Amino acid sequence: MGPWIASIASCEASLRLSAVDPTGKQPCNPIHDVVPCPTFPRGRSGGLMRTGLKSIPLLLLVIPGCSSPLDSPSAGPVLDTHLQGVIDRELSTVNTWQTEIGTEPRSSEVERALSHRLEELEGLTPVPEGSDIDLDLGMDLHGDPQRQIPLVLQDAVSASLLNNLNLQSARLQPAIQREEVIQAEAVFDVVLGAGYTFTKTRTPNQTSSIAALNNITGGSSPVDLNPTATSIRNNDAQVSLSKALTTDGEVSVSHDFQYQDNSSSGFTFSPNPYWQPSLSLDFSQPLLRGFGDKVTLAQVAIARKVEQESIETLRQELIDTVTATETAYWNLAFAWRSLAIQEWLVEASVELRDMIDRRRNFDASLADWAQAVATVEQRASDVINFQQAVKEASDQLKVLMNDPRYPLAGETVLAPIDEMVNTPIEIDFRESLLTAISMRPDVRNSIFQIDIARINELVADNARLPELDFQAQVTTTGMSDEFGQGMDRTYGGDFISYVLGLAFQYPLGNRAAEAGYRQARLERSASMIDYRRAIQATILDVKTNLREVMDNAELISSTRTARLATAESLRALEVERDTLASLTPTFLNLLFSTQAQLATARSNEFQAIVSYNTSVAELYQSMGIILDMHQIGIEMLDEHSSWGSVLEPDSPPTR
Template sequence: MRQLDRRRSGYVASSVAGGGLLLAGVMAAAGVMGGCERPLHRDTPEALHRSLIESVERELRSLPESAAGTTAQRTTQPAGEVEKALASRRDELERMAGPGAYRDETPPYSPDLTGSPQQEVAVSLQQAIATAVKNNLSVQIARLQPAIREADVAAAEARFDAVFFSNLDHTRLDEPTTVPVLNGIPLGSSVNVREQTVFETGIRKPLTTGGTISLSTTLSRARSKTPNFSLTPDPGYTARIALGLDQPLLRGFGSDVNEAQIRLARNDDRRSIQQLKSELLALIERVESAYWDLAVARRALLIRQRVLEEGIEVRDRMERRQVRDVTPSQFADAVATVERRRAEVIRANRAVRAASDILKQLMNDPGVTVGSELLVSPVDFMVEAPLEYDARQAIVTAVTERPEVSQALLALDDAAIGVSVADNLRLPLLNFTARMEYVGLDDALSGSYQNAFDNSFIDYVVGLAFEQPIGNRAAEAGYRQSRLRQSAAAIAYRQTVQNIVQDVKNALRDVVANYELIQATRSFRLAQTENLRTLLVEEEFKAGLTPEFLNLKFQRQDTLATAELQELEALANFNKAVARLYRAMGVGMSMNGITFGQ
């Protein structure tokens, strides 16, 4: 294993300079949504904008802004009295136990599921993260969502596409009819027999104002076959060329209403991008956590194996002394201790394989599949470098970078769009209709169209249609509902900011506490190593070893193993806490050299 060469200091303190950027921290988060549109609908009241900014500033009031030139806070470890007392024997103690005592050792793995010797593949943390970002199945699903949402946007925009239409009707009438009588003389025929064919075609274009404009032509051919009755021309061709406009003037008028579904679809597209970013941030944290869990499990197996071998040595010595001063119960205790340690080795073997499978599933590497019996061997070891941080700057950075903030702003925009549409639906229905037709009639097809323009037969239709529900209760209820949803979205935004602040502070506290725990657990491990060392020195010079002495040796071996595991856990927890902090701040990708392209 090698020490991971990653900078753990400097980023938090310098990520966002100055509390004066709070407005940018709140509103610039919408910049990652794509496009140049404002994150909030233009009908959103200015009071809501101020409320959003205030929700961030309120959380930061108790955190002082760092003065120019001041340094950030730095994780510290309390001075260890144990280290000072044992400084002269530190190297010897580190060789006996601790992270450096197992460097480059291979754990004693049991055979894999095929019965073959366990094979390993070395993987660095950066390789694990890069492979997971590229291949993880959850991320692959999340990557498809923006493409799906883009298709939704195209479908919404298609509402305003021009439509070509055609209709063809053929009618044949053969029916009795009344006959007028003048002075006892019937006029006309008692039957009506005629054929008519009508063909209509044109283009209809919906407008973003809510109206529809159309241009069409209708050609009809009529021929009478009624006995004793004739028409001229027969057959007769009637050509109509029409231009029409239907436009709502109140309810349903304007692009704000008619393009609402397009804006909502675009917000869904941006939301899917932010969800992908959130998925990547969470994945990077999970991969790093799984990587350190595997590193700890691998070291734990080495520790358990060493303790087992030491226990076997003590048990064999007690077995040889059974004829002298070791009672059967004392020897049975020794055997039980060894078998307990053997069981712990088996569990440790299982834990390593479980941790490896978790990491393999997250990575989804085609060369190291979950189904394979290859075991991932972590190359890197946990970092212990101190971390510089500034709580205020960390929170501002989180509000700027976290995708949840952008998603909350998008939800606010959705609500504002809903208010705009609901407000428009409260208006009365007042629709304007205008239609102009050129009409031509002739006994030939071409002549009918020529007459339509030459003879200036023009029909005009202009109309207004009004409608208003008495009381308008449904529209008013819908508007109140939309305003309540907007208020709920604003509260949800404030809750999002509050959750992010809590997330960052908890992560920072974990970083600080776990860094201190490294020192505390190391002091504990060094003290227990010294306890065992003094016992071993005493063993060298002692003429006779009593069963009580050997039992004490068992106990100190177990206590030292526990101390080693606690130190490993503290190191891993510190590194996992740093990864969690970077996720909480929304910078996990940039800290690992991953560029999020939109």
């Protein structure tokens, strides 16, 4: 099998894991058909699908009819009634309620009061929606003007999936585990054996005699048998086929071809030299301890569970990478807008400084002008810090993307072009918890651990039985001075030998096996506790992230109201500035501070939107569905796929 890669595609019925079909008509991966394929409509924000969880079905990890993790080792985690009871107990107090988060709230009192000039206030606001953020970032490390490259969120996510170094390693692990499954299954392959030996022996013999009848005397007299030496040349060739059975027995067929020349002085053998072929059938089978495919196939089943665990671990790496990329993208977008806000603040203060300079001979003092100059220079110096923040945020995103088009060592700065907006989502609390319990890789892995513990307990229980092994052998032999005739006599069945046997063994007290069984039961209990801990951690994560989404949605409304109020205050001050007969130091300080307040209010509004978008991503991460929201699936390439050079991990696989 080939390595696993992440791909952005629709849900396919073949080798896919947790992929999503936008039509909702195609089935999910049959290997993991334990979870139905949910449907998620696409949202607006940067291609991110956030329009709601309303369409998520009730996802339960239930396999009807599954009673043993050995019954269907490739069907995903086995959730029996006991584990279902754990879920029901944890969610017994959670009521179903549904709410829409992030919708435009009803107008605040400030917005209603300023409704007649909202368009004017939006124009006065720094970095209004739809602004072209093309800013000067200063010089790069080579002394050249800093270059920029536009980037959309979906392209950033795609690059991270293909090139992220953590995923480079993680996506190989399922393939590695798949090879271990094959190794475990290979124990039951047919084994071909062959061998040849040549033996030459020459040994001295004792002198012996026998009584022989004397025809002349009518009596008996001894006759000496005095072969001084025995010389034997033996050529022996063997070929065999053997196979381990899933019942823990073994069957083998062996053919032996022996050619012997016996030369003893004083004796004549017939036939000599001669062929002595033989055919043997051997069978051995445990009858108590180790009997049955449940025990024998345990290691194969465990290897498959570990393979599925590695797939879930890869899903977790994908989920974390997508979430981190999305967060880094919005942080970079915020850094760009913060720089744009700061440059707006510099321009506003420069405009006010120039106006004061023109009125120095009229009503502005040198102190007023000096204060304006100091404010401009301070704000201009802050631009450098904001430029540095943009470059650092760009490098953080480059690390996650690891895209050869945007190397980390390069001085090109990434510029997000997605609009910073908040798209509403619909949430059902209980349904969200059930979805998280079904989809989170750590919860699924905890169930796999329970499955493995069950298998180990079954094996340990069987190990408490006595050893009672059955053995049987049947052999047929032939002999002739011609090979063909010797084979005919072998298969003729005139010389057949049988062996039947039973071997019994049982340690008195059986302490080791009993202790192993108790250990297996304790380990299974520990895995159940770990599962409950995973459920609780899931509930905590979902609740925490859901609160953050709701709080950040409210924060967007609050910061928008604060920004509009501050913009109205600045508008009024600018009107007063243009009509005021003289500029007092107090008025100038108020004007400068109001400009800074509007910049801060706009920055807070952007920060609230970023926090909302990242908290939504973290909510989907805690529910284990962020891959589905991006229509990302896992596909196994076939074993003939080309993976390029190991020394060049950035080379994309080809099919």
